[in-house]
Amino acid sequence: MIRLGVIGTNWITDRFIEAALASGKYQLAAVYSRTMEQAKAFAAKYDTAECFDSLETMAASEAIDAVYIASPNSFHAPQAKQFLQAGKHVIGEKPLASNFTEVQDLIDVAQQNQVVLFEAMKATYTPNFYAMKQALPKLGKLRKVYLSYCQYSSRYQKYLDGENPNTFNPAFSNGSLMDIGIYPLSTAIALFGEPNSFTAQGALLDSGVDAHGTLVLHYRECDVVVCHSKVSDGIIPSEIQGEQGTLLVDFISECHGVKLHRRGEPVVDLSVAQDENAMRYEAEVFAELVESQQVDHEGLLRSQIVSAIITQAREIIGVRYPADKL
Structure with missing residues (x-):
């Protein structure tokens, strides 16, 4: 225990x-x-x-x-x-x-x-994430991926009213990419590994953090578009397109459901039951990891790649934190 x-x-x-x-x-x-x-x-x-x-x-x-x-x-x-x-x-x-x-x-x-x-x-640890990952070979050669997590922040009105909530304050290392975009970005890295290159765009608030933005991860034969926002709500599923079929994923931050659309075949629901509290x-x-004393694990490499991309993307779009100067 x-x-x-x-x-x-x-x-x-x-x-x-x-x-x-x-x-x-x-x-x-x-x-x-x-x-x-x-x-x-x-x-x-x-x-x-x-x-x-x-x-x-x-x-x-x-x-x-x-x-x-x-x-x-x-x-x-x-x-x-x-x-x-x-x-x-x-x-x-x-x-x-x-x-x-x-x-x-x-x-x-x-x-x-x-x-x-x-x-x-x-x-990246839910049962439906693993169902999605296992289904990738059924899509054939991957071509286009669209991963989106856009959620209107409950603190945004306070910001608009002239307050300075932590969620939109650079002193606390916040912003859309750090708080919201990290979910689809981490999912992309967990599925496809480190990209060959990437491009980044973001719209900044007067406070100095990003309100929303887009990353495009470039792989050899596939592009992965990562959309994120703290000032608007997204309602469409994420999508992974291959030459033989497409996966639709509901609510990418927890992978609530996964459906396989193969060309010329009936839609297959690959969703599996998972705990309502996805943090389990x-x-x-x-x-x-603690019980097995596994100090080296694959999650560390993923954290390194994701953090490197976010750090470089912030540099591109002009988001600076006090922590960056230490």
Whole structure:
């Protein structure tokens, strides 16, 4: 049983705890918040042994084996590094860090301390993702791929009203590509590997982050278009086109459904049942890596490739974070 600590007391932390406990591989052992009052209020919902308002004290605690980090994006890397150096395994919410340099540094620290570092990218661990991946050979030679995740942010009206919510503030390493586009981009890399090259476009808000944008990943015989937005809603499925057929995928960030359209044949629904809380699968994979002490795993290479692309794409479209200057 993995004794889990959590950093962050928002809704996504609740969802991950729910998923982790449902897997039967974890017990919630510790909660961190900036104030002890907030930590205790959050922990009261669970049978939690310890609460912390000091990251240093929590990292040194013998009460936890691993930590889940769900703080604002800009805090992911420094907090993860602190716990990796303390010999704790780390599962960090996406994005793993603000830029490629930070991601590489975290991987180096994890290797040095022989602990597991894992990016919580639920899109690439669901049963329907694997159903999609297994179906690719049925499409014949791949030619065109369109992966889209566009979701109007619940905080956008606050931004329009003149407030400065974290989700549109470069100080917290936010923006559409980092928060939304990372889902279809990570899916593309998990399916097709590193592209030969890519192009990037984005529309910036006055705050300095991207509101929406497009990446085109160029492979030898196939282009993958990645569309993302935090200021509009997308309702059409993603699509993978081959010479023999096409796959349609609903809600690419969780792969709710997969349908195969082969030319001249009836449509086949390849969807499989999966947990309503898609975070369960990433929690299970992380637990398996920790239990087997598998410090080297394929997820690290994917995180490196994705972070390198996002870092370069931000440079192209003009999104700069304070973390980039460190």
